[in-house]
Amino acid sequence: MTVNSQDKKRAGALAGNLAMRLPQLQWRRRNVAIMPDVGAAGKPLMVVISVMSFLACLALGGLVIINRSVNDWTRDMASQVTVQIKPEAKADSAKKVATALRILRATPGVTNAVALSREDSLKLLEPWLGAGALLQELPVPLLINVTISKRRPPDLATLSAELTRAVPGARLDDHNRWQKQILRATGAFRIFGYGVLLLVSAATIAIVVFATRAAMSSNRDVVEVLHFVGARDNFIAVQVQRHFLSVALKAGVIGGFAGFLTFAALRGLLASPRDADGGVSAGQLLLGAAQFGIADYSLFLFVPLATALISVVTARLAVLRILGHVL
């Protein structure tokens, strides 16, 4: 046998050998993970990030409800003013109401003015004072509900002065005091909501930094070998990021789903039917007219994405910082 034919035979045997074993490797279409899942960067991290995502959902949902309630309240209040007239003898009262209505209806910017009957006014007090005889004896002021144009509102100061001059005992209430108090209170709630979101994000960043350090520490030998075989910092960072992306996405989905369930349950619990007298439900008392709508749940889809983004960026920066201290 010549050398050439021996080489050909060996090459043929090697090719046959490879052909037999390559199918075992064919499933390796993707690379296996270089960084093993260990320590604090594994399941404990997923639990903590899930909780953080859930808290973020609660804060986010709370902010949506607060913002919507504020918008509803301020919109209603901005288009409504009330005229109160001190009660006197029945004949005088009717005359005063008629005068006030005439002035109001003649004022540009006033779109509607309706006087409430004494019965309607008493009904407003019933939830607080009850429907007893005491209520009937109370000197309840006469009320005129005034709707004003939002685009071209009347000059309320001039209108108030004119009413006071023409109708003794009349007072124009533009709800400004209430509006300011509500805006102040809801502003505080808003800040609180954003603060919670900020704290949750900061806590997530701190946890991911801690977990990245733990992962890098427990995988020091892996990082060392990667360096020796010529891996750039970016390659090592990508290996770590991949792990954190997977953990954060799963945790974000778990936390987001828990948030969805919580708001769905709250919606079910609070959306009780109106009371027998047509009053508001408990949910409306707590949350105002605003409710958490179906479309609002789509906000929770951003929670896993934001969690993943925060985790990946944080892990990357932490890894690069650690690698920057080694040769």
Place this chain on the structure above:
Amino acid sequence: MVRFENVGLRYGMGPEVLRDVSFLLEDGSFHFLTGPSGAGKTSLLRLLFLAQRPTRGLISLFGHDVASMPRSRLPAIRRGIGVVFQEFKLLDHLTVFDNVALPLRVRGMRPDMFRTDVVELLDWVGLGERINAYPPVLSGGEKQRTAIARAVVGRPRLLLADEPTGNVDPQLGRRLLRLFTELNKLGTTILIATHDFHLMEQSKAPKFVLEDGEMTAVP
């Protein structure tokens, strides 16, 4: 290819472990590095595979001054160096195949680009039947050959081996030496740090002897 000029190394405020070390490794040469324990062999190797910067002196690798090179440029130089560690440094959670393929993966190659090459190389080092085994179940010799396969899979210009026969029997030691000789014939520059006099006698390659941090060349 490799040039050391008056290289000194000390750790922290301690004494110099390497003093005025100067030598030249020509392209395609084969050398042994020997000396008693604690003489500074491992420190010298660490300088060579860029795990350490010298305290003083000049180190030139492949024509680049690596003593003062920014760390962002070191990976490109490291890719030209294959290292076989005495303790192997295999990754236990990766198979033999994945351990050997690691240098190619860090270069951005996909499995379909290197699968055949890695399997062929594993056949060449006699591990063709162990491609899917994990390091904890390998024998010392198999681990050593896996480490060698990983060191050469990227076709390095310089191969460094730290006590490559320290954990294997004499027969396997001779086999590994043949492997290094074959690689050297293919053009790889080789430096083997060893205490094994039998290994050095078999090869007749020139030696560098380190003693108390100072180096002498023995032709």
